[in-house]
Amino acid sequence: MAPPPTRPQARPRPKVIVTRRLPQLVETRMAELFDVELNLSDEPMTAAALADAAGRCDVLVPTVTDEIDAAVFANSGRLKLLANFGVGVDHIDLGAARAAGVVVTNTPGVLTDDTADMVMALILGVPRRLAEGEKLVRAGEWNGWSPTGMLGHRITGKRLGIIGMGRIGRAVATRARAFGLTVHYHNRHRLPAEVESALEATWWDNLDAMLARVDIITINCPHTAETHHLVGERQFALMQRQAYIINAARGEIVDENALCEALTAGRIAGAGLDVFENEPAIDPRLLDLPGVVLVPHMGSATFEGRQAMGEKVIANIRVWADGHRPLDQVLEGWA
Known part of the structure; x- marks a missing residue:
């Protein structure tokens, strides 16, 4: 058997x-x-x-x-x-x-949509001074509407410069177009013509040239040895005084000390940050500066x-x- x-x-x-x-x-x-x-x-x-x-x-x-x-x-x-x-x-x-x-x-x-939503929230929130207004109300210091109270800037018609046009960068571009922003981008490789056409996006092979021409900059590239402190003192000096910078990628891509100095000196108008160079530690200067929205690395937190x-x-x-x-x-x- x-x-x-x-x-x-x-x-x-x-x-x-x-x-x-x-x-x-x-x-x-x-x-x-x-x-x-x-x-x-x-x-x-x-x-x-x-x-x-x-x-x-x-x-x-x-x-x-x-x-x-x-x-x-x-x-x-x-x-x-x-x-x-x-x-x-x-x-x-x-x-x-x-x-x-x-x-x-x-x-x-x-996490593409979640992160892109956070970027778009910061793009909206910083120029319109949402964080400052919320603090004013909570502190009991708001005395009612006035014609010149809490004036900010509209984003419609502004130029958005996207650093890094991967999944998240393209998702940000799609959202930005719906809000009337003109899309510019810097990437290691140019996107296919059909993608550029769909996003109505303008490619810049030179980052410095793009930074000097846009109103809002958003960082959506990974942190690598090549992108460490990609945006620092020299780059802030190139930006327009009315420019805003948004970072929901990695804090180390921006030289945080140079950012604080640029904000303090009024060389740029504001910043929206979801990430920080030495998080959870945050440069204390950022806590007291107007025109800055700070959130605790929650871009993917859904x-x-x-x-x-x-x-x-x-x-x-x-x-x-x-x-x-x-x-x-x-x-x-x-x-």
């Missing part, structure tokens, strides 16, 4: 460590699928804790608040996948990850966006655990 067929053994579930609290549905699904260790306190992990976690898991799920440097990979023999909860990966030493044989994934495409990010992370882990290349692998050429 032939022996009964053997049932294939279940593949062991990967050990996954998550560095911060994620949406509850995401955490619950992870618990169903993986051997997961959650950070229920939501306290940011120290460098030592991150290094320890990397040595105990197959998959680490970090966020933008985690500095994943070479030290994290130094004793991470077990770690094989870094499934980043977020799009930007400038907090991850990608070279060290490659050297350690760790695959890195991110969550592109799911329930829908966070849920979609979590689903991307889970999908990347599952595809990797099944022995396939994750859909959102950041670096090319890895097995």
